Amino acid sequence: DAKTTQPNSMESNEEEPVHLPCNHSTISGTDYIHWYRQLPSQGPEYVIHGLTSNVNNRMASLAIAEDRKSSTLILHRATLRDAAVYYCILRYAGGTSYGKLTFGQGTILTVHP
Amino acid sequence: NAGVTQTPKFRILKIGQSMTLQCTQDMNHNYMYWYRQDPGMGLKLIYYSVGAGITDKGEVPNGYNVSRSTTEDFPLRLELAAPSQTSVYFCASSYAGNEQFFGPGTRLTVL
DSSP states (O other), rough: OOOOOOOEEEEEEETTOOOEEEOOTTTOTTTEHHHHHHOOOOOEEEEEEEESSOOSSSSSEEEEOOTTSSEEEEEEOOOOOOOOEEEEEEEETTTOTTOOOOOOEEEEEEEEE | OOOHHHEESSSEEEEEOOOEEEEEEOOSSSEEEEEEOOOTEEEEEEEEEEEEEEEEOSSSOTEEEESSSSSSSSSEEEOOOGGGGGGEEEEEEEESSOEEEEEEOOOEEEE
């Protein structure tokens, strides 16, 4: 499985934008880029995913580099509720993948009031 | 919709005991997954199922068994509990391998 590299931790102030980077230099053409987050003592929660084009939803934006070897999750205005571990995951979309996700250690995001 | 529910929330087992972790989803999802998460680590896939009657091993299946007799339920069985199985267990479901919805987890301690 192709791997991702994320910083161990990042910090932000409340109401400021946050850019969470992810490197995935071995990504293949059939890999989707997924982001999940895990709040303390909870199960992971889907945030966003994309293949080639930038994506926006109500939670965040995903900016994907033109060569697809890196991506950035953008939280436009961080709140205290966004403090979590953020996982960048490549999901192989081939026929026998069955949506399996391989979680790394993620980025711990701390949001300061 | 309740989404994905897991029981129990917490459990303490003695070495060698057995137990079943329950997982139910009401979203009519065909795919279901069991993960474990050790302290400070990411989740690791134990078993998954792509439909009733079909299961397959994930990354760390040793010491566990699963069954999928209905679309809704995907129980995880530990036959001979060992301290190495102390972890938080998460069940998840998805439709055709897309976005996964996770349950709240079961915190298991084996002493």
